[in-house]
Amino acid sequence: QSALTQPASVSGSPGQSIAISCTGTGSDLGDYKYVSWYQQHPGKAPKLIIYDVSNRPSGVSDRFSGSKSGNTASLTISGLQAEDEANYYCLSYTTTNTRVFGGGTRLTVL
């Protein structure tokens, strides 16, 4: 199972909005709405920020939003803040009942 494709890095200035894409195939992203996103700060465990494409867990800022079209999911962060600087990973369920992560995207807040 190949990793989902994410850009290696994105950047933005405080207050701006950025989007991170996550591209899969018909065997994972394309076939299911079970896409989730995780934020990971250096040295810390990942944290769930979006599940089932566009749902936010309790306590997660509404500046985080998700969407999906075909084989590509996207995470949008609006009103960028310094604390958003982290690594972001997408995750999908697959047709073989396994899971696959994206390669990860490093977000830099300029």
Next chain:
Amino acid sequence: QVQLVESGGGMVQPGKSLRLSCAVSGLKFRNYGMHWVRQAPGKGLEWVSFIRHDDSNRWYGDSAKGRFTVSRDNSRNMVFLQLTSLRAEDSAVYYCATDRDDHYFDHWGQGTLVTVSS
């Protein structure tokens, strides 16, 4: 408060075995499937394995098939990952995480570091 605590990591020689444990508290453990995820130094997350809440099914990523075995003990609220025939490329932080409805991982432990080196 939900808490997941991994243990059992350490330094081990290539070809040897190691057993990782994950103790879970703060939820009805027997109702939750459990995942193992690993992260090599400076690299991204890699899904390793999943075990259903009732141990009715187990799944493995390509790198784990044939060498790693996931198991659980619902009476002790614990999940395990047996690592065998370890290779240098298995060096990573290993995380356990709870599964929600087969859709996502909602709680994570802090991880345990495995280093495979001679």
